Amino acid sequence: MPDADDIEKLIERCSLGDRAAFRALYDRTSAKLFGICLRVLKDRGDAQEALQEAYVKIWRGSQAFAANGHSPMGWLVVITRNQAIDRLRARRPEAADIDEALDLADDGPDPEGAAVIAGENRRLADCLDELEAKRADAVRSAYMEGFSYRELAERHDVPINTMRTWLRRSLMKLKACLER
Structure with missing residues (x-):
């Protein structure tokens, strides 16, 4: 570890523009x-660049350095650490524009809306359970799965007009049940 008095003298000479003192300061510290820098940045290339930028700040700021009881090595460490932290912060992507958050918004219902929908679904399921099994199946197949009258009639082995009647009457019962 370099002597604090030597470091302080080198910094003072740097403030006078002494390049040889700056080289000596670099060699010793x-x-x-x-x-x-390496500990903060965890990347050798970034650490080398941060160190170079720190020494530029040290060279330029050496005129403002006044020992006044502070450790010269501590002054160098603070400049270097701050430079490394600045570089680390610069790595992070900038925050996205707030308007981009609208694209991320969930179009689904909020928790209260989801609870209401779940309650309505439960009521509908209960009303469907009150229908005869074949007719409840026909309603589910027609309105939830998209089956046509012809497909349902074939599936249940009834004429198309009978299937239409089943669905119409089943929907009327469902409406009455849901209005209760």
Whole structure:
């Protein structure tokens, strides 16, 4: 670990534009600061770029550095860590436009609506159960599965007009049951 007094003197010389001092500062501190970048970013390439950007900030900010009891190495660590965090934040995709959330909205019923629908479905099922089994099957097949009169008549072995009568009368019973 480099001596704090040496680091402080190198930073002061950097503030005067001394490139040799900056090289010496880099040589003495880059391994530790790179470790910080790598720990934050978990990617070697990003860590190297963050370290380079941190040293640019150190070079430019060296004039503002005043030891006043603070550790010079601590100052370097804070700059480097903040740079790595900024780079990490820049990786994250920007938040989507709020209008795009409308495309994600669920068009289905809300919980209260779903409960009402479930209750209505239960009532309809109970009313269908009151019908004769063949007629309830014909209603389900016609209105829930899309069978035609002809298909239903063949399936139940009755004439088409009889099937129409079954469905009409079954629907009237269902209506009366649901209105109760």
